[in-house]
Amino acid sequence: MGLLPGVLALNAVFVAVGYALLLALLPRGAEASYAGVALLAGAAATGVGVFVAAIAGLHVGLLSLALVAALLAAGGIAAALLWGRTDVRPHRASLDGWGAVALAGLVCVLSLALVGGFRSSPWLDDSWGIWLPKGLALSAHGLDERLFAPNGSYVFFEVPDYPLWWSTVAALGVRFVGSVDARVLDAQLAILLVGFAGAVARLLWGRVRTWVLLWALLLVVASPELLRETQSGGADVPLGVFVASFALGSVLWLASGDRLALVFAAVCAAGALAAKTEGLPEIALLFVVALAAGWRVARPRLPALAGAAAAAFASAVPWSWWRNAHGLPTRLPLRDLLDVASLADRTDRLGRSAPALAGHFLDPTEWLLLVPLLVAASVAGWLLTRRALWLVPTAAVLLGYALLVWAYWAAREDIDYLIGTSAYRTVTPFTLLAGVLLAPLAELLLRERARRD
Amino acid sequence: MSRSAAAVAGGLALAAAVAALPGPGRRLAEIPGDGPDPVYDVRLPGERIREVGRRLPDDTTYLLRAPGATPLVAGNLKAAGQLFFAPALPVQDERLARWDVVYRDGTFFLLPRG
Numbered sequence: 001m002g003l004l005p006g007v008l009a010l011n012a013v014f015v016a017v018g019y020a021l022l023l024a025l026l027p028r029g030a031e032a033s034y035a036g037v038a039l040l041a042g043a044a045a046t047g048v049g050v051f052v053a054a055i056a057g058l059h060v061g062l063l064s065l066a067l068v069a070a071l072l073a074a075g076g077i078a079a080a081l082l083w084g085r086t087d088v089r090p091h092r093a094s095l096d097g098w099g100a101v102a103l104a105g106l107v108c109v110l111s112l113a114l115v116g117g118f119r120s121s122p123w124l125d126d127s128w129g130i131w132l133p134k135g136l137a138l139s140a141h142g143l144d145e146r147l148f149a150p151n152g153s154y155v156f157f158e159v160p161d162y163p164l165w166w167s168t169v170a171a172l173g174v175r176f177v178g179s180v181d182a183r184v185l186d187a188q189l190a191i192l193l194v195g196f197a198g199a200v201a202r203l204l205w206g207r208v209r210t211w212v213l214l215w216a217l218l219l220v221v222a223s224p225e226l227l228r229e230t231q232s233g234g235a236d237v238p239l240g241v242f243v244a245s246f247a248l249g250s251v252l253w254l255a256s257g258d259r260l261a262l263v264f265a266a267v268c269a270a271g272a273l274a275a276k277t278e279g280l281p282e283i284a285l286l287f288v289v290a291l292a293a294g295w296r297v298a299r300p301r302l303p304a305l306a307g308a309a310a311a312a313f314a315s316a317v318p319w320s321w322w323r324n325a326h327g328l329p330t331r332l333p334l335r336d337l338l339d340v341a342s343l344a345d346r347t348d349r350l351g352r353s354a355p356a357l358a359g360h361f362l363d364p365t366e367w368l369l370l371v372p373l374l375v376a377a378s379v380a381g382w383l384l385t386r387r388a389l390w391l392v393p394t395a396a397v398l399l400g401y402a403l404l405v406w407a408y409w410a411a412r413e414d415i416d417y418l419i420g421t422s423a424y425r426t427v428t429p430f431t432l433l434a435g436v437l438l439a440p441l442a443e444l445l446l447r448e449r450a451r452r453d
Numbered sequence: 454m455s456r457s458a459a460a461v462a463g464g465l466a467l468a469a470a471v472a473a474l475p476g477p478g479r480r481l482a483e484i485p486g487d488g489p490d491p492v493y494d495v496r497l498p499g500e501r502i503r504e505v506g507r508r509l510p511d512d513t514t515y516l517l518r519a520p521g522a523t524p525l526v527a528g529n530l531k532a533a534g535q536l537f538f539a540p541a542l543p544v545q546d547e548r549l550a551r552w553d554v555v556y557r558d559g560t561f562f563l564l565p566r567g
Contacts, residue, residue: 003489100460107464112472112481119486128491129528133535140540147542155517155531155543180503180536181489227481 004118006177007187010169011039013069018042020073021267024080025260030090033205036198040245041264043192044271045072047165048315050172051274054164055318060138060171086259091206102214109222110194113230117190121182122233128182130158131235135171136180138164149326160328163319165274166235185233193230196241197221200436203252203261208443216442219373220435225366229425235275236425242272243282243429244436246312247396250290250305251440254298262308269312272429274319277331278407282429283312285399293392337410349415353408356419357401360427367431371397374434377441384448393437400430491536493529498559505554505561506537514542516550520557530556 001009018038019031026034049068050060058064095103122128134157137147143164146154173184197217204213220226229237249265252258269287272279287309294302323330336342361371374393381390404426411418454462471478490499509515517534519527534543534554544550555562 095456095460097456100456103457103460104464104467107461108467108471109481111465111468112478115468115472116481116483119483121487121490121492123492125491125494125529125532128536129532133532133539136536136539141542153544153546153549155535155545157535179489182491182536183487183489231483 001176001178003177003181003183003187007118007173007184007191010173010176011043011188011191013065014042014046015039016042017046017069017072017076019076021045021076022260022263023076023085024083025086025088025263027088027090027260028085030092033090033202036195036200037202037260037264039195040192040199040241040271041267042072043169043195044165044242044267044274047169047172048270048274051164051168052315052318054138054143054168055322057142059140059142060135060168061175065172065175088259093206093210095210097211099210099214102211102218105218106197106214106221109218109227110197113193113221113227114190116231117186117188117193118183120186120231122185122231124232124234127185127233130162131167131233132170132174132180132182132185133157134164135167135169136174138167139171139175143322145326149328159331161323161330162277163274163279163316165271166238166276169238182233186231189230189233189237192238192241193221193226196245199245199264200248200439203248203258203264204439207252207256208439209446212442212446213439216435216439219368219370219438220432223367223370223431223435225360225424226428226432229428232425234425236428239272239275239279239282240428240432242268242275243279243286244432246272246283247286247290247433248436250286250308251437253305253308254290254294254301257301262304265305266308266312269309270315273312273316278426278429280316281403281407282400283309285403286396286433289392289396289399293389297389332407332411336412337406339410343409346409349409350405352415353419353423354405356423357404357408357427360424361397361401361431366424367427367435370431370434370438374438374441377438377445381441381445381448384445384452390441390444393434393441396437397430397434400433401427404430491533493533495523495526495529497526497529497533498561501561502533502537505563506539506541508563509538509541509552509554511540513551514544514549515552515554516544516547517554518556520555522556526556 015035015038018041021041046069049072050064053064053068054060141147147156148160150156150160169188170185173188174180177184201217245268246265249261249268252261269283272283290305291302360366378391378394408418472482472484515538517530519530551566553564553566
């Protein structure tokens, strides 16, 4: 098909699956505005489904894609037929002048990123050295233990414990394109970035005044590090997109009972769990934060959130089973994370990783001012109201930071090497989290101030 | 024209203008663009790698050897093989290999075994 039509066709399948999955919950008359939501949901669900099909013995390819897409779409359409379409009205708002300026900026940055995605070959060697070769092997041989489990006979892949959503999506991209083209990875990342911006804008549209929403979103997508990583070919951007989307969906469910946001959160959590190993502790952490925050203000909605998280975690069980069945070594075992004596012997690693990670979180040349602005809005809200709930977004980002520091502390690899080769990208889920929570927090702050005036 | 449509049109026009000028916008749009090969860490003959991949039978095994190569070159060659020699399987145990793929002084040699 060629690069452009091939990647677009694959994403058309993702969008179609996403729409079908969410059909029962899509507000009538506003379906087109949910394209970004449908894309992320479809990409996450289809990728996870084809990955699970590979664990079950199928090769990653057009047949497994057709099978999974048909099953997911049929499930979504059946749900819509069974329970009917929602009668919830879409949130609407008109674009104000400053919002229009920000929208022009967003369109500018995203279109450049999209063009660049289709024209760039990934700069991160993991992308063409690990992710894409694994995908091609899944396509040619399925999840073959000769290649995916350590052995002395065949050349097996590095980091065998990593889940394979990104490799699966990459392999599907190559099948649609028709030849091995490394640009498939960056093109897919650019499309996911556009989908992410569209999804966040749609989910917050009408809940946050448009200029606040679009300027905050512009701050996210114009972050130099995000744009750089979008051309890396790695799985860090999808992981970040899914983690941040899970958090946003959970917040919207707890705050307003938006069922579409809940399903979106569940599907994105499944995507995060299948994107990288970090997805599991990161989703678990944000789920616990959401439970704690919702305990006092939205307790009746917690069981459904727990159900959504449980469904997402259930989707990770097949890979966990395959890993255990084949004795795949984990890069950072739980026993290392909890080995107090070993951690106490290596506290020097804390002194290296904590400032380095903090630097990546706060460096304005990487993520502009996403984290400082979130903290400022959070603290300002707390100072105004003295309600601890305002501090939850900051707590979530700080806990994410602590989780990363802990992981770097417990890891066995040389700390300088580890920080130098990964710290700039492992912060991505939490900086994106700060980015998506910035607009709703700023909106609440403005409302609080107006109420007091 | 609605305000939204005007903003989108303005954004696209701005993107076109920024991409035409030297600077970060042009770099973001990757002008000039890359080819389909990976950006290897070392200089490797991309077209020759693809040719070896075309010549290797699908249903076979190969042993990749690069005598004298640095670990970086060897690592890049291994990944290139996994990308372009698939579905042929790379082996560590040479008894399983039906082909030798030898890389020496920038040239590939494809040698059947036995």
